[in-house]
Amino acid sequence: MTKHHNNKEQDILAAAKVEFLEKGYDGARTTSIARIAGVTHAMLHYYFKTKDQLFERIFHETIGTLVKSILDVFTQDEMPFKDRMAKALEMHFEVIRENHLLPLFMIREVASRPERFSMIKNVISSFAGNLLVTMQHDIDLAAKRGEITPIDAPTLLLDMLSLNVFPFIIKPVFEAATGLNLNAESKFWDQRKKENIEIIMRRLTPSQA
Amino acid sequence: MTKHHNNKEQDILAAAKVEFLEKGYDGARTTSIARIAGVTHAMLHYYFKTKDQLFERIFHETIGTLVKSILDVFTQDEMPFKDRMAKALEMHFEVIRENHLLPLFMIREVASRPERFSMIKNVISSFAGNLLVTMQHDIDLAAKRGEITPIDAPTLLLDMLSLNVFPFIIKPVFEAATGLNLNAESKFWDQRKKENIEIIMRRLTPSQA
DNA sequence: AAAATTATTAACAAATTTGTTAAAATTTTC
DNA sequence: GAAAATTTTAACAAATTTGTTAATAATTTT
Numbered sequence: 001m002t003k004h005h006n007n008k009e010q011d012i013l014a015a016a017k018v019e020f021l022e023k024g025y026d027g028a029r030t031t032s033i034a035r036i037a038g039v040t041h042a043m044l045h046y047y048f049k050t051k052d053q054l055f056e057r058i059f060h061e062t063i064g065t066l067v068k069s070i071l072d073v074f075t076q077d078e079m080p081f082k083d084r085m086a087k088a089l090e091m092h093f094e095v096i097r098e099n100h101l102l103p104l105f106m107i108r109e110v111a112s113r114p115e116r117f118s119m120i121k122n123v124i125s126s127f128a129g130n131l132l133v134t135m136q137h138d139i140d141l142a143a144k145r146g147e148i149t150p151i152d153a154p155t156l157l158l159d160m161l162s163l164n165v166f167p168f169i170i171k172p173v174f175e176a177a178t179g180l181n182l183n184a185e186s187k188f189w190d191q192r193k194k195e196n197i198e199i200i201m202r203r204l205t206p207s208q209a
Numbered sequence: 210m211t212k213h214h215n216n217k218e219q220d221i222l223a224a225a226k227v228e229f230l231e232k233g234y235d236g237a238r239t240t241s242i243a244r245i246a247g248v249t250h251a252m253l254h255y256y257f258k259t260k261d262q263l264f265e266r267i268f269h270e271t272i273g274t275l276v277k278s279i280l281d282v283f284t285q286d287e288m289p290f291k292d293r294m295a296k297a298l299e300m301h302f303e304v305i306r307e308n309h310l311l312p313l314f315m316i317r318e319v320a321s322r323p324e325r326f327s328m329i330k331n332v333i334s335s336f337a338g339n340l341l342v343t344m345q346h347d348i349d350l351a352a353k354r355g356e357i358t359p360i361d362a363p364t365l366l367l368d369m370l371s372l373n374v375f376p377f378i379i380k381p382v383f384e385a386a387t388g389l390n391l392n393a394e395s396k397f398w399d400q401r402k403k404e405n406i407e408i409i410m411r412r413l414t415p416s417q418a
Numbered sequence: 419a420a421a422a423t424t425a426t427t428a429a430c431a432a433a434t435t436t437g438t439t440a441a442a443a444t445t446t447t448c
Numbered sequence: 449g450a451a452a453a454t455t456t457t458a459a460c461a462a463a464t465t466t467g468t469t470a471a472t473a474a475t476t477t478t
Contacts, residue, residue, distance in 0.1 A: 006455095008455085008456090022320075022321065023235070023321050024233070024235065024236075024317070024321055026232070026233065026235035026236040027233075027235040027321050029434090029435070029436095030435075030436065030437090031434090031435070031436085039456085040456075040457060040458080041435095041436085041437090042437090042438085042439095042456075042457070042458080043455085043456065043457085045436080045437060045438080046455075046456080049437090050436080050437075051435095051436070051437090104316065104317070104320055106382065107313065107378055107379060107381070107382055108233070108313070108317050108320075110381045110382045110385050111231075111313055111317075111381040112231065112232050112233055112236050114381055114384070114385055117385045118385070120382070120385045120386055121385060121386055121387075121388060124386035125386060125387065128386065155400070155401075155404055158375075158376060158379075158401070159372070159404070159408060161375065161379065162371045162372050162375035162376065163368070163371050163372070165375065165379075166367075166370065166371035166374065166375040166378075167367060167371060169316055169375075169378065170316060170367075170370065170374075172316070172319045172320040172323055173315065173316055173319045173329070175323070176319050176323055176326045176327070176329045176330060177329055177330055177333035177334060177337065178330075178334070179330060191364070192364075192367070195364055195368065198412075199368060199408065199411075199412050202411045202412055202414075202416075203407075203408050203411050203412075205411075207411075215425095217425085217426090238464090238465070238466095239465075239466065239467090240464090240465070240466085248426085249426075249427060249428080250465095250466085250467090251426075251427065251428080251467090251468085251469095252425080252426065252427085254466080254467060254468080255424095255425075255426080256425095258467090259466080259467075260465095260466070260467090
């Protein structure tokens with residue numbers, strides 16, 4: 001518990017989040033974080049002993065947000081399965097839209113230092129198993145009712161994540177290639193959300209032989 | 210044109226590709242590249258003046274491979290549109306499977322240094338426009354024939370890329386979370402390829418009102 | 419085989435970056 | 449308001465990393 005008002009600590013955290021999310025661990029500079037936060041870089045080491053510790057704080061937050069965004073997917077209550085799915089897709093899409101830098105950040109860090117993230121295993125597997133079991137149960141029920149075509153829960157989950165997350169990951173490339181600023185083009189994202197729901201709905205609809 | 214047999218130059222290039230693809234520009238070390246290539250790091254600077262120039266070589270190759278993988282999508286000739294599409298999806302999936310590190314590499318670099326990649330604009334826009342025009346033309350034709358439901362070419366292209374590329378991008382996270390080694394599990398990727406084709410086929414099938 | 423070109427090495431240098439420390443300033447506690 | 453604890457600063461240090469250079473070795477050219 002800090003005694004003084006710790007605005008500087010908060011400033012550093014905020015600056016670190018921007019720096020780490022944009023440039024990744026390797027590209028981030030503690031001096032740059034300090035400069036953005038408006039403090040000497042000795043302050044950064046005073047509050048957070050090392051660059052690593054500061055990074056851990058930010059990364060942990062990130063994982064939390066992403067994990068929650070997926071967890072929430074299936075906490076919808078009594079509705080027809082397809083409606084719940086559509087609602088879940090929409091909610092998930094909006095979370096990613098508001099945190100569009102998080103997925104690439106997490107993927108990049110895990111990719112460049114996989115050994116470092118044994119912790120992810122615990123964080124994720126502790127709840128992912130449960131989510132998939134629940135999903136599969138609901139899928140099987142709806143399929144038996146003839147509301148949807150049968151599908152594996154992991155397959156469906158990866159379909160959803162691919163469609164909802166990838167556009168935000170490819171965004172910088174897309175912008176570099178077209179010269180457009182997609183964040184300004186809110187129409188683009190609204191259309192994308194619709195498309196993702198449409199595509200999953202069609203995937204789930206039973207084919208009439 | 211180098212006069213001597215330039216195996217070392219090739220060794221350095223090969224080592225650089227591994228290092229840059231795995232760790233990204235910021236995480237890559239020229240000393241590490243030299244060590245992997247089995248040469249002194251002065252040799253690296255002899256053949257490629259700077260880290261930047263070496264990186265450019267690798268990055269250019271990468272962009273070439275990826276661009277070609279997408280270009281090839283629509284060079285299939287006379288077949289029903291849906292069949293061409295399925296074939297294109299399958300081919301694209303296999304290219305990415307064989308170069309599974311390339312997409313994340315490119316996305317990561319563009320994301321952390323967008324200003325540096327004005328060149329991408331030229332490389333991509335020079336052909337992308339053409340591809341999209343061709344695609345849209347074929348889509349409209351097939352739609353008029355009642356073979357498929359109408360769709361925007363950019364939308365369909367992004368659907369395909371999302372489904373085909375994202376699983377490979379999320380792979381390290383997935384592996385960290387599950388402890389599995391997906392490269393060993395070729396069944397997983399075969400199933401994924403099937404699912405992607407299935408999902409796009411359903412997206413394209415006209416809905417019967 | 420001598421000359422010219424190219425490849426290789428080892429030692430060095432400059433810049434950057436993370437992290438430390440000890441003293442000074444500020445705030446809190448009593 | 450004095451003592452104690454905490455915050456802040458400035459200067460420094462160690463390690464890393466990219467890049468240079470000048471001398472040496474090897475190869476090609478003539």
